[in-house]
Amino acid sequence: MSVLIRESPYPMVSIADATAMIMERAQPLGSEEIDALTALGRVLANDITAPEDIPDVPKSAMDGYALRAGDSLAPRRVVGELTAGGPSTVTLGPGEATRIMTGAPMPPGADAMIPVEMTEERDGMLYIQRELKPGDYVHVVGQDVARGQTVLTAGTTIGAPEIGILATLGITRITAYRRPRVAVLATGDEVVEPSELRPGGAVRDSNRYTLMAAVREAGCEPISLGIARDDIAVQRQAILRGLEQADVLITSGGVSMGTRDLIKPLLAELGTVHFGRIAFKPGKPTTFATVNGKLVFGLPGFPVSSLVSFEVFVRPALRALQGDARPFRPQVTVTLGQPVRPSPDRPEYQRIIVSFQEGKLVAVTTGSQNSSRLLSLRGANGLLLVPAGDTVYPAGSTLPALLTGPLIGEGTTW
Amino acid sequence: MSVLIRESPYPMVSIADATAMIMERAQPLGSEEIDALTALGRVLANDITAPEDIPDVPKSAMDGYALRAGDSLAPRRVVGELTAGGPSTVTLGPGEATRIMTGAPMPPGADAMIPVEMTEERDGMLYIQRELKPGDYVHVVGQDVARGQTVLTAGTTIGAPEIGILATLGITRITAYRRPRVAVLATGDEVVEPSELRPGGAVRDSNRYTLMAAVREAGCEPISLGIARDDIAVQRQAILRGLEQADVLITSGGVSMGTRDLIKPLLAELGTVHFGRIAFKPGKPTTFATVNGKLVFGLPGFPVSSLVSFEVFVRPALRALQGDARPFRPQVTVTLGQPVRPSPDRPEYQRIIVSFQEGKLVAVTTGSQNSSRLLSLRGANGLLLVPAGDTVYPAGSTLPALLTGPLIGEGTTW
Incomplete structure (x- = not known):
């Protein structure tokens, strides 16, 4: 029997320090020429x-008549018709106008146009009731x-x-x-494919599929590395295989303090572990390492911990690796629609639904925040950052939150 | 020379009526079995x-020891070790405990577990300082x-x-x-491919590529029908070809009142035009028809009118066609960060950047709102609904807006 570890050898880092350590190493991967x-x-x-x-020549901004503003209110002789893509053979002299369609180049000699609604045309003559200034209704060169x-x-x-x-x-x-290639590895003797017959007590691998979808939503190409059982040689080989094919490796499970939790020692052997614990809930054992300059994230095995840790720590890195000038989710202040109980020892990201109500962003949680309860992520469009403490935040108090999806709006007003 | 039309034969409909006429006809297309x-x-x-x-059997919620709560504070004999995926051969008797890892099924005889941090193990004996209740730290059947x-x-x-x-x-x-297939047709003699050499005054086709990208973002499959010149036979043929391949057809250009604006008469010939004008800026000539039960949207040729009309009228229909229970963008109330001038005759959707500042959603416009100025859509994450009128809305007043992209957040607080 191996020895149960009572205290992690990894110091607990703050959310801010963890983020800084990750983002400092998440530099754009390089670029390529593509079809625009x-x-x-x-x-x-x-x-x-x-x-x-744009436009490259002066154009008519509406359907109507091109003319010379200097002719004032005098009736004009209609001498032709110009369409946006037709030949432009007309040159306007004094007392002349030409029909012109939206987007057609203005003919030489014309300096203004008048929309058709403001005109009358009878027997080849144009009548207008309104003085024009040069440039009226003309879409000038370089205007757009x-x-x-x-x-x-x-x-x-x-x-x-x-x-x-x-x-x-x-x-x-x-x-x-370049879009990062991101390999995702599930670990654990208890983990089986979702399509497999499940022995009692086994767990279907949801994390790998969830993370691959989240990777894709973050603009990256996911690569599945399958499930590695709790054997250090098997996991080492899977990690090395992933790092060969991918720019980033994400593992799921195997980062707690159990006797089968092999990811941290393996990453320490293969590269540098920058942190192995974050003062953060759900997802304390989240681990960040680099191996040959590539980023490796060891995410916890509980489904909620896995996806919340991805959202808070991995996604910004994936956006930064592809050069996004704004890699973080927007942070806002929300008003609590219900009391919220903090975790006594660690800041917690609770899953919330944020809606706009009477001028405020109002947050309600998605029910039990247990880290195994994937349903707590269903319908969530935000993560509420609840500082550690013993005092319940009453309804109506405010806390910061990340918006991870579209807000729920008010009813339409039309 | 053909006759310039002075007044559209189509009555002007409101934004609300246009939306209702569209949504009533945007029913889900059908379904298919796919990989989950x-x-x-x-x-x-x-x-x-x-x-x-889920879970299907009681499991340990943490790393530690499974035991019998009724043994109270007495030291227990450690009789084995259970991992999440390992064999479960232990049955606990009175005075016994077993090491157990997170996620491992609870052994028969055990009714609680204690996290490793709260224990000591010496010479095969477990010492605990805290009474437990049955169920403590156990992840019970059906809990998730x-x-x-x-x-x-x-x-x-x-x-x-x-x-x-x-x-x-x-x-x-x-x-x-099923995901809607959406065919997109550009029209106009003046329109050329972006890759073509451009004769002076010609316009590169941006709308078709913009709309195809917006169609893809709305979850549909875009189909390009190319550019049809201003010839009724050519456009008729292109529309029929589009309707053969697609569930929805979007045309760009040819819906104004110019002599080359052929789309409305063509749609009236081939099917039913439900409306041909909306009291709305930018995009008054936006047209909606059905041809053999398929939805057809005739969007204006100006780039901003095209994309804003898509956003306001077409996108909700595309989401409804694929069964989205929430087909509309969220509507919120924003506080103006600058004065906003309404259009005198029509409600206008102005392009805005919405950011969260000191508890409010603050909107600033993206500069000149000219409908040819595609740059007014750059960086926009919202559309401000400005009612028609003559009075400028001062900074600090509030108006409704649709959120079309993620908010700009506050700085991070950690």
Whole structure:
């Protein structure tokens, strides 16, 4: 019989120190040239400067007539029609106007346009009731984007609008940070595949699938390393195999103080363990190491501890590795919709549902916060940071929280 | 020369009426059986009921010793060691204890456990200083999930926690709503591919790529139909081709009142136009039709109008088509960080950046709100609903807004 360890040899670090130790080592992995128009979710590695003005020529801002403002209210002779993509053969002289469609280049000689709703046309003549100034309803050169302007900055995550900006400027290739490959390993003799017949007392591997989904949501490519049983040679080999294929390794389980908890000694053997305990609930045994410069996270085996530790410590690192200028979830202050009991010895991230009510962000917890109770993450869109202590926070008091998903809004007002 | 239309034949509908007309026709498309463990982002079509208790047997909640509470403070003889996945051969008699690791099934005869930190073990004997009650530190059957309990409901979007819940219960196949296929067609003689050399005055097609990215973000499969020039036969053919392949069709451009604006007459010819104008800025000419029961959205050609109309009117429909129980973006009330000028004639969705500051959601606009200025969408995480009017809203006043992306948070407090 092996000896039960009574105290972890790893000092307890604070959430802040753990975060700092991780983020200091989470530098962007490098960049690659990719197609800009399908780059949704990727992170720009360079600033993007506009190579030209948008629009490049003066254009009509509406459907109507191009004319000369100096002709004042006098009726004009209608001499042609200009469409956005049609030939532009008209040159306007004094007393002339031309029909013009939204987006059509302004013809030479014209200096303003008037929307069709403000006009009458009879027998080839245009009548207007309103004086115009040069430039009225004209979309001028460089109005939307000026040549040389920085339109996007490095560290920006590409969404639909950014794709539009790049397409508008004819930029079809961009340099993006590389997406981290993240290997996920489950450990434990008691752990079986979800599809397997389960002997009584065994646990189906939910953590690996949960973590792979969370890895994907964080913009990375997950790699499954399967389940390693509690054997130091088996786990060593699985870790080395993961580090060969991936930029980051996440393990699940095997970081407590039990006799089968082999991950910490293995990481100490293969690389450097930066911390092995965090003053934090749920997820005290969360471990962070580097092996040959690659980041390794040893997450606890309890499902809630695993995913909350991922959210708080691993996700920001994965975002930073891909160059995201804003790697952290937004932090807000929420008003408690119910009393909240702190943990006596450690700050705790409780799973909450945050909704907007009467001008405030109101948080209620998702029920029992037991670290084995995965249902406490169901529907959660936030993590409430509850400082350690003995005093219950009454309903109506305020605490900081991370927002991990969209808020619940008020009813629509229309 | 064709005749310039001075007034649209389509009545102007309100945002609320337009939304109601769309949502009434946006019913889920049907469902299919898929792999549960890679179902990230899919929407459940059925409630999920737990087929068994989790845990299925009583387990140790920590590393320590399993024992009989009734033995009180008497020293116990340590008779074995139980690990989570190891054989469980021990049966405890009076005066006995066994080492037990987190997650290991409790041995017959034991009714409580004590964490290792609260014990001493010397010469095969366990010493404890604290009385225990039956059940202490035991993870009881059904504590996390009770057999028969509804764990997930139809209409839930599957995230990482939901995958974990399914895996834990051994549910590896689920019924999910089908993802809509959405065809996107750009129109206009002036429109060229972003990669093409651009003749002066031409416009690169940003809308199709922007909309395809937004379609993907909304959980659907985009299909590109390319660019159709302003020819009724060409556009008719493109629309029919799109409707053959897709569940939903989105067109960009060709919905104004210009002589080349062919989309509305075409949709009226092929199906039913439910509305052709919305009292809404930017995007008044936004059109909604059904053709053979399929939804068709005619979006304006200006890039901002296109994407804002998508966000406000199309995205909720795409979420409803895939069964999302919460198809709308969250609506909140924001405090203006700067004065906001309304549009005199129509309610306007202005692009804003919403941040959490001193207990409030504070909104600032993204600069000029011109509907050709795609940069007004850059970095925006919200749409401010500004009612029509002539009076500027001063800084500090409040207005409703849709949140389209994560909030900007406060600095971290740790």
